[in-house]
Amino acid sequence: MSKVALSIKAVILIIEDDPEIQELLFHSLSKESWKLVQVESGEKGLEYLKSEKVNCILLDIMLPGIDGLKVIKKIRKLEQCIDVPVIMTTAKGEESDIITGLELGADDYVVKPYSPKVLVARIRAALRRQEERVSIVNNTILQQGALKLDSARHVVFNGDQQIDLHVTEFALLKHFLSNPEIVFSRNQIITAIHGFDYPVTDRSVDVQILGLRKKLGETGDMIETIRGVGYRFKLNEK
Numbered sequence: 001m002s003k004v005a006l007s008i009k010a011v012i013l014i015i016e017d018d019p020e021i022q023e024l025l026f027h028s029l030s031k032e033s034w035k036l037v038q039v040e041s042g043e044k045g046l047e048y049l050k051s052e053k054v055n056c057i058l059l060d061i062m063l064p065g066i067d068g069l070k071v072i073k074k075i076r077k078l079e080q081c082i083d084v085p086v087i088m089t090t091a092k093g094e095e096s097d098i099i100t101g102l103e104l105g106a107d108d109y110v111v112k113p114y115s116p117k118v119l120v121a122r123i124r125a126a127l128r129r130q131e132e133r134v135s136i137v138n139n140t141i142l143q144q145g146a147l148k149l150d151s152a153r154h155v156v157f158n159g160d161q162q163i164d165l166h167v168t169e170f171a172l173l174k175h176f177l178s179n180p181e182i183v184f185s186r187n188q189i190i191t192a193i194h195g196f197d198y199p200v201t202d203r204s205v206d207v208q209i210l211g212l213r214k215k216l217g218e219t220g221d222m223i224e225t226i227r228g229v230g231y232r233f234k235l236n237e238k
Contacts, residue, residue: 028116176233
């Protein structure tokens with residue numbers, strides 16, 4: 001059965017089957033006055049998301065029934081969850097596990113055992129980025145060549161084809177389209193997307209950009225790797 005804490009702020013969906021961790025999260029996060037919704041399986045989480053709006057999702061990988069990796073695939077196919085940040089919380093902390101989670105659409109990855117204070121900080125950062133995206137009212141459309149990004153509608157088109165991007169990929173593309181021909185280091189990209197002192201590795205940036213390139217197809221070649229420095233968005237010379 002799900003547990004709910006009343007709140008006046010954002011709605012946080014917690015998909016976690018361990019009762020002890022559920023209790024820890026409930027008490028730690030309820031201090032923030034968020035509305036917390038806890039479910040113990042991916043199936044119940046998906047069922048909730050189909051009818052209710054949330055602002056952030058905490059998702060365990062090792063769940064009964066369908067695991068968290070399959071759950072995030074399904075989450076990213078839900079139109080109402082395209083721009084909802086997903087933070088994976090799991091004991092699987094190998095680099096390959098983290099890369100898989102990021103490639104499937106996770107915005108962040110917290111390895112157990114974790115500090116509740118650190119997790120709260122990660123959630124705050126994710127909610128802040130979401131609020132900034134929602135508050136954008138000017139310069140909503142950016143276009144370079146066949147690529148067109150509409151911030152207000154949170155959609156991207158490559159020619160006539162709409163491209164489904166998760167929240168971090170969308171922010172990356174927006175950053176590049178806003179700053180064509182400028183070379184950015186990985187640290188500068190992290191700061192632009194997540195803010196100062198955000199604990200994301202260079203490898204995570206590479207994974208996110210690789211995923212963005214794949215979704216953009218041939219147009220993804222416009223995101224160039226500058227060896228030893230970082231990346232830039234190169235304009236077509238046509």
